[in-house]
Amino acid sequence: MTMTEADLLTVIEADGGTPPDFDTGLSDAELRRAYRAMLSVRAFDDTCMKLQRAGRIGFSIPNRGIEATQVGAASALRPTDFFFPSYRDFGMALYLGVPPVEMMHNMFGDALDSAKGRQMPVHFSFTEPIKYFSISSPIGTHIPQAVGAAYAFKLRGEDHVSLVSFGDGGTSSLGFHSGMNFAGVWKAPVIFLCQNNGWAISCPSDHQTASDGFAIKAAAYGMPGITVDGNDLLAVHQVVSEAAERARKGEGPTLIEARTYRMGGHSTSDDPTKYVPAEELAKWAEKDPVERFRRYLAKRGLWDEALEERLQAEVSAEVRDAAKVAENTPGPGLETIFSDVYAQLPPHLRRQGEAAFDLAKRKGEAGAGDGAFPL
Numbered sequence: 001m002t003m004t005e006a007d008l009l010t011v012i013e014a015d016g017g018t019p020p021d022f023d024t025g026l027s028d029a030e031l032r033r034a035y036r037a038m039l040s041v042r043a044f045d046d047t048c049m050k051l052q053r054a055g056r057i058g059f060s061i062p063n064r065g066i067e068a069t070q071v072g073a074a075s076a077l078r079p080t081d082f083f084f085p086s087y088r089d090f091g092m093a094l095y096l097g098v099p100p101v102e103m104m105h106n107m108f109g110d111a112l113d114s115a116k117g118r119q120m121p122v123h124f125s126f127t128e129p130i131k132y133f134s135i136s137s138p139i140g141t142h143i144p145q146a147v148g149a150a151y152a153f154k155l156r157g158e159d160h161v162s163l164v165s166f167g168d169g170g171t172s173s174l175g176f177h178s179g180m181n182f183a184g185v186w187k188a189p190v191i192f193l194c195q196n197n198g199w200a201i202s203c204p205s206d207h208q209t210a211s212d213g214f215a216i217k218a219a220a221y222g223m224p225g226i227t228v229d230g231n232d233l234l235a236v237h238q239v240v241s242e243a244a245e246r247a248r249k250g251e252g253p254t255l256i257e258a259r260t261y262r263m264g265g266h267s268t269s270d271d272p273t274k275y276v277p278a279e280e281l282a283k284w285a286e287k288d289p290v291e292r293f294r295r296y297l298a299k300r301g302l303w304d305e306a307l308e309e310r311l312q313a314e315v316s317a318e319v320r321d322a323a324k325v326a327e328n329t330p331g332p333g334l335e336t337i338f339s340d341v342y343a344q345l346p347p348h349l350r351r352q353g354e355a356a357f358d359l360a361k362r363k364g365e366a367g368a369g370d371g372a373f374p375l
C-alpha cells in the first residue's frame, strides 16, 4: 500500500499534544470514561487469555492494540444507534455500558448468557443498554444486515444510524460488496468501519487487495471513503461523528478505514510468532493507543498516577468478579435446545427432545470439557 502515514487523519501527536484549539467534541468526563473503557478492554482481554490457557473457557480473541478504534467509534454514537460489531470489538460494548459480567456469561456459555450458550465465546449480543447485534462467525455476513437495518430507519423516518465493524479481511467478502452497493444506492444511514489491523489471521492486509488501501473502494459505491489513524481515539471519534451526522441528515453512508494493528494472535488458537515479524510488532507497540491517549489526558491535566492506580484497580476487580460469577453460574438447561426456536415445537422434535431429556435424567448430562474444543 503506497498511502503513507502522512496521509492519515491524525489528531493526537506522539507526545500527546493536539493541534491548537482542537475541539474533541467530548466532555472531560467522557474523555476519562473513554480511557477507563480502554483499560477495561485490556483487563477483560488479559483475563480471558488466562482463563483460556487455564482451560476454564474454550476460546477468546485478543483485542490488544485496537482499543482506540473501538472506543473512539462507540463514543461518537448514541445508545439508541444499532451496532453490528465484529468479534474483536470488546471496547464498543464496554464503553457503552455493557457490564463485564454480561460479557463473561457469554465467554462461559452459561445459563445467563443472552444466547443461552448456543454461540461461541466472544459472540456477544445485547438489547440493553445498547442494540448490539449477535456476532456473525462467517466473515462479512453482518454487513448487509446492518444496511438492511439502516434502510429500515430511513423508511420509518427514524434518525438512528447503524455502525458495522469488520476487518481488512472482511473487505474480500461478498457481504462487503453487496452491502456497500445497496447502502450507496439507497443512501442508507450506515457507517462502514473497516478495522485494518494488518492481518486476517496470518494473511497480511497488503495481500488482501490490489487497491491502495480500503477506503478508496468507497468511490465505486458512491460514498465518501476516509482513512484515519486507528490508534488515535480522538481522530476516530471525529470521523465517526462526521459520518453519523451525514447519515442522520439523509446524506447516506460512509466507509472509514481505521489503520491500526493487532498486537496479539488472531485468537487463542493462533501462534502469531510463526508469522508476525518481531520488528513490525515492536514498531506498532510504540504507537500503543492506550499510552497515546494517556499522554493526551496527562497534557490536558485529566490524568495522574493516582487516577491510574484507582482505574486499574477498579477494572481488574470488575473483570475478576465477573469471571467468578460467570464460572459459578450453571450451564444452560438441556431443554433450552428447543427454546426460542419454534412458536410451537413440531411433534417429531418434541419426541426426540423427550427421549434426550429422559436419557440425560437416567445417565446424567455431559459435563464441561467432555468433548475437545474443535478450534
Ligand SMILES: Cc1ncc(C[n+]2csc(CCOP(=O)(O)OP(=O)(O)O)c2C)c(N)n1
Residues within 6 Å of the ligand: 086, 088, 137, 138, 139, 166, 167, 168, 169, 170, 171, 197, 199, 200, 201, 262, 266
Ligand atoms: C466466510 C468465512 N471465511 C473464512 C473464515 C475464517 N476466518 C475467521 S476470522 C478470519 C480473518 C478475518 O480477518 P479480518 O477481517 O481482517 O478481521 P480480524 O480477525 O483481523 O479482526 C477468517 C479468514 C470465516 N470465519 N468466514
Ligand SMILES: [Mg+2]
Residues within 6 Å of the ligand: 167, 168, 169, 195, 196, 197, 198, 199, 200, 201
Ligand atoms: Mg484484520
